[in-house]
Amino acid sequence: MTGPTAVSGTAVEALLSLSGQALPLLRRWVGSDPGCGVARALLALATGDRWSEPVLKEQLVIAHRDALAAGEREASLVYGVFLHTHRQYRLTSDHLTGHFTRWPADELGGLMLGAFFHSEDAAYRRQGDALVEQQATVAGPESWPWQSWLASTRAEQGRVREAHELAGHALGLYPRSGVAAHALAHAEHELGAGHASTAFLDEWLGEDPGAVQAGHLNWHAALQSLACGDFADTRRRADTALARTDVGMRAATNWRLLLAGQEPAGRSDPVHVRELLAAPGGMAEVFHTFNLALALAVEAATEDLHILARRAAADERPDYREVLAPVVRALAEITAGRARVAVDLLSGLGEDAERIGGVRVEREIIQDTLARALVDAGEPARAAELLHHRTTTRGHHTYEDLLLTARTPAGMAPAP
Numbered sequence: 001m002t003g004p005t006a007v008s009g010t011a012v013e014a015l016l017s018l019s020g021q022a023l024p025l026l027r028r029w030v031g032s033d034p035g036c037g038v039a040r041a042l043l044a045l046a047t048g049d050r051w052s053e054p055v056l057k058e059q060l061v062i063a064h065r066d067a068l069a070a071g072e073r074e075a076s077l078v079y080g081v082f083l084h085t086h087r088q089y090r091l092t093s094d095h096l097t098g099h100f101t102r103w104p105a106d107e108l109g110g111l112m113l114g115a116f117f118h119s120e121d122a123a124y125r126r127q128g129d130a131l132v133e134q135q136a137t138v139a140g141p142e143s144w145p146w147q148s149w150l151a152s153t154r155a156e157q158g159r160v161r162e163a164h165e166l167a168g169h170a171l172g173l174y175p176r177s178g179v180a181a182h183a184l185a186h187a188e189h190e191l192g193a194g195h196a197s198t199a200f201l202d203e204w205l206g207e208d209p210g211a212v213q214a215g216h217l218n219w220h221a222a223l224q225s226l227a228c229g230d231f232a233d234t235r236r237r238a239d240t241a242l243a244r245t246d247v248g249m250r251a252a253t254n255w256r257l258l259l260a261g262q263e264p265a266g267r268s269d270p271v272h273v274r275e276l277l278a279a280p281g282g283m284a285e286v287f288h289t290f291n292l293a294l295a296l297a298v299e300a301a302t303e304d305l306h307i308l309a310r311r312a313a314a315d316e317r318p319d320y321r322e323v324l325a326p327v328v329r330a331l332a333e334i335t336a337g338r339a340r341v342a343v344d345l346l347s348g349l350g351e352d353a354e355r356i357g358g359v360r361v362e363r364e365i366i367q368d369t370l371a372r373a374l375v376d377a378g379e380p381a382r383a384a385e386l387l388h389h390r391t392t393t394r395g396h397h398t399y400e401d402l403l404l405t406a407r408t409p410a411g412m413a414p415a416p
Helices: 006-015 022-032 037-050 053-070 070-083 089-102 114-118 122-139 146-156 159-175 178-191 193-204 214-228 232-239 245-257 272-278 286-298 302-313 318-335 338-347 350-356 360-376 382-388 398-403
Strands: none
Touching: 006 022, 006 037, 037 053, 037 070, 053 070, 070 089, 089 114, 089 122, 114 122, 122 146, 146 159, 146 178, 159 178, 159 360, 178 193, 178 214, 178 360, 178 382, 193 214, 193 232, 214 245, 214 398, 232 245, 245 272, 245 286, 245 360, 245 398, 272 286, 272 382, 286 318, 286 350, 302 318, 318 338, 318 350, 318 360, 338 360, 350 360, 360 382, 360 398
16 A cells, blocks of 8 residues: 555554654655645644644644544544643543544544643543543454553553553554553552563663653663662663653652662753743643752752742642642752651641652652651651552562661761
8 A cells, every 4th residue: 555545554553652653654644645634733743842832823723624624523633632732631631522422432532641641630530541441442452552541541540460461462462552561661660570671671662762752661661670779770771761851750760769878870950950940831730840859859959949849839729839849848858857857748748649740650759758758767667667568569679678778877868
């Protein structure tokens, strides 16, 4: 088969699988069929965050015009892309709910499922989970995209064994499914799979080094190396696989290394972090701001953390005032060696810590920080109880063992 139809099928498959070839193929599709509104919209979905607002609007106006001529489904998809690329996540979620009612198990609609998660609303996230379960049932067990999305949903729900099985099934159907590989990494983090997980990720990435998630999957591999006590590999991955712009993943890796009493990998420049915080989007999303706070904590920038905590406490958004502010202040107290104050701040959060955003693997670092603070405050029994579910269920947990190891002198102030 030749022509636009062949290009479109290959491009859609690459986009669904998060292949490194997705962008070149999407561009070829648009070039070979410039009147295809869906093709133009999918290119905007994949690259719109790099476009200026006028360019994005222009391209989507053209896409919607052409999609209207093609049919109602195509127009609905393009409108969903418009909402998603403009970060109107709740509106995107509402639109997708109606879209799937009319066009069940539409795989291209599935590309925007992240809107439910990014809505920062627990009710929307539950709605998204239910929708994925429903659509995966409609699509059937032989649909690798929907099996992959269901695996990802189960991993975030903490249904780890199911997630592991579903991800393996999806990879059996289509070994290059990036969503399934990512879901498997999440499940194996919870299981403490260790070297077996890093070996799989290295082999999987070796076939497509330019995969969309290459950096993120290397971060998962770094966490598995950390779990095994292979700190040299943890640092190597952070230094070689994560770019300077990957501030969040680098900071999360380094803070974990410091919590475990290990030397960090390459550091972030505090000036750069301050610039990111001061930029228009620096405090647009709570989890992004939290990652920047971790970067400051790695640098033991206590005063910067106190300033950020005060900004968050004065923010009109509840998640910033009630969750981010005490977490950032706790990081400041830890860098100053005042573990007891950090314990009180973090213990008071309880389940509200989930409101910091991110996924389970990412939020776990708050629990890590509390465990370290408890040990340094002279309460190792409470710390051991906090991590009991991890040390008893994970195959590799050297990292957790180190979190529970007392230090002399007590207190943790990461050295530059």
